[in-house]
Amino acid sequence: MNAFLGKPTSQWDSVAEQMLAAVAIKIELPPSMHALLAERKAAIEKHLERDGSPLKGKIRLFYQQGSVAIGATIRAKFRFEGFDIDIIVELTTPGMTPWQALELLYEAMRGEPGSRYYDMTERQTRCVTIHYADEMHLDLSPAELIDEFDPRRSYIHHSKPEEPRSRDRKVLTNSFGFAEVYIATCPVDLPFQQEYARRALRADQGLVAMQKDAESLPVPAHSSVVGGKSAVTVALQLLKRNRNINWATRDGRMPASVMLSCLTLEVAEAGRTIGQNLQIIAQHILHRLLQAKSIGQLIHVENPRCPGDVFTDRWPENQAAQDTMIADMRLFLSQLAVLLDDRRSLPQRRDVLKSMFGESIGDAVMNELEQDYGEAIRTGKHAFGVTGGIAMSPVIAKAKPAVKPSTFFGSKWPRR
Amino acid sequence: MAASVKSLRAQVQAMARDWPQLQPSRGLGARSVIWFGDLKGLSRTFHISIEYGLPIKGRQDLYRVMPVVRVLRPSLTPNWEAEEEAPLPHVYFERPDIRLSPLCLFDPKAGEWDASMLISRTTVGWTIRWLAAYEFWEMTGRWIGGGRHEDAGVEKEPENAA
Numbered sequence: 372m373n374a375f376l377g378k379p380t381s382q383w384d385s386v387a388e389q390m391l392a393a394v395a396i397k398i399e400l401p402p403s404m405h406a407l408l409a410e411r412k413a414a415i416e417k418h419l420e421r422d423g424s425p426l427k428g429k430i431r432l433f434y435q436q437g438s439v440a441i442g443a444t445i446r447a448k449f450r451f452e453g454f455d456i457d458i459i460v461e462l463t464t465p466g467m468t469p470w471q472a473l474e475l476l477y478e479a480m481r482g483e484p485g486s487r488y489y490d491m492t493e494r495q496t497r498c499v500t501i502h503y504a505d506e507m508h509l510d511l512s513p514a515e516l517i518d519e520f521d522p523r524r525s526y527i528h529h530s531k532p533e534e535p536r537s538r539d540r541k542v543l544t545n546s547f548g549f550a551e552v553y554i555a556t557c558p559v560d561l562p563f564q565q566e567y568a569r570r571a572l573r574a575d576q577g578l579v580a581m582q583k584d585a586e587s588l589p590v591p592a593h594s595s596v597v598g599g600k601s602a603v604t605v606a607l608q609l610l611k612r613n614r615n616i617n618w619a620t621r622d623g624r625m626p627a628s629v630m631l632s633c634l635t636l637e638v639a640e641a642g643r644t645i646g647q648n649l650q651i652i653a654q655h656i657l658h659r660l661l662q663a664k665s666i667g668q669l670i671h672v673e674n675p676r677c678p679g680d681v682f683t684d685r686w687p688e689n690q691a692a693q694d695t696m697i698a699d700m701r702l703f704l705s706q707l708a709v710l711l712d713d714r715r716s717l718p719q720r721r722d723v724l725k726s727m728f729g730e731s732i733g734d735a736v737m738n739e740l741e742q743d744y745g746e747a748i749r750t751g752k753h754a755f756g757v758t759g760g761i762a763m764s765p766v767i768a769k770a771k772p773a774v775k776p777s778t779f780f781g782s783k784w785p786r787r
Numbered sequence: 788m789a790a791s792v793k794s795l796r797a798q799v800q801a802m803a804r805d806w807p808q809l810q811p812s813r814g815l816g817a818r819s820v821i822w823f824g825d826l827k828g829l830s831r832t833f834h835i836s837i838e839y840g841l842p843i844k845g846r847q848d849l850y851r852v853m854p855v856v857r858v859l860r861p862s863l864t865p866n867w868e869a870e871e872e873a874p875l876p877h878v879y880f881e882r883p884d885i886r887l888s889p890l891c892l893f894d895p896k897a898g899e900w901d902a903s904m905l906i907s908r909t910t911v912g913w914t915i916r917w918l919a920a921y922e923f924w925e926m927t928g929r930w931i932g933g934g935r936h937e938d939a940g941v942e943k944e945p946e947n948a949a
Contacts, residue, residue, distance in 0.1 A: 376805040376907065386830040713830045718926040720830075741923050744829065745931030748916045758808060759827035759915045774912025777899050779877040779920075779934025781891025 377757035382644045384762040387711045391645040393736040394728045395605045398612050400444040401575040419479050426479040432461040436546035441553045445608050455508045469528030469539040472513040496531045523547035548676030558641030559601045603639045606648035612728050617699050630672045630682040646711045657700040751776035791903035805907035828918025834859045854910040855889045862886045869928035876930045890917050
């Protein structure tokens, strides 16, 4: 009885932070899908290197790029449409035209009629896409290494089948280098990573099913464990989700994920919560957009590891697109302020969460929160913050209630 | 039980240690105290009062039977259309302003509270739980805190209980 009842709380005791983490977990690649991805990637690599494949012996490296390389993959579009995974297939076939490189990869991937991948493979402008029934899409981009001594500065190929071949071109890239910079710079906060991973694993229904099917199956590696997941990356995922929601009904291209990742990196710092990160990143993006607008230009973002690898080459197409994102960032910041404001009621915060990240995700997150808190309140298995509040983070919540549970009582309103 | 009744001084001292933001004032009746202060429920902070007086023979005031907790601001919001517990969950309805009704934090018939217990170690924690459940109720109209009613007799589990 000598100890004070209220304890200092952690960031995980903030309802807003719990909501944000729960949204991120719902939209990201769950551990079970991560395991599936690793399996599919290995199978494709083997398929491309099979005897008789036009690419046998011609692949130098096969690596993930884009969001999956930095652990920031989120569901593809508006609702639960699966995941787009980007993979670079580095070829040892110098001198090929973009058309030849893409066609070669397409043929090698598709295989003979009757092959497993024959009907799943689609040729795109810059890649070859493998479509899986569960809505996962793997985009394979053939690439050509430019300089053995500057790994992985490469060209990827642009060749739209319906356009004249004169419009084909090679595009400079170093996505590998960017991922390296991102992972090296993006601070990993160990307690954050551990708690986030715990929540992600708990929320992964696919994993539960996998473990039931095969008891010996190890827990798969997850983006929150492999390389570490930082609160910065979680914030980036949420920003991407918000962008997807905003642009789902608009014409034209949307801001590139890699541009958002790079802008995020410019202000990344350890020790911030998800909410603080969101605020700082969104403010920074808004600042960069307004800076460009003030001098009549479009925002320009380049790969810090590869000058000339421009992340804004396809978006913004014009001032109107840039202005749209300026308005989006302003709205996002005002919505975030409501979400993080403890004086706001829960219904207000739920509504704003739904506007920011989607109706169904918002509802699902609030339902889970309701269940978790209901359990804690009824059993008394939680701690208290210094000023009150139900503290449920594993760091301070105890199996033995700090205050014994009680039975809420009272009179019923008399019905006439 | 009379021998183990906690004195007002013991109650005030324990409150000052456990929840210093709840400040005591002299109560309206003899041998009574009212604490005023802020408590967080789920995320919002509520200004509440806890009124308590030692039992005095012949006096039937509710605050001498149990600590009486009221939410002063922001005011509770009655919801006449709530799926459960309309218009307010687990209170002892008091007119004319039902928003100031005392919260029903424990079952008096189950002996969950008596005057030998510290308010800071029982009532305050229950109030925090009530406020947290209220914030959800305000949003969904569902009561997640469990409990029962005077006239119901049967333990009530929320529909979404695990």
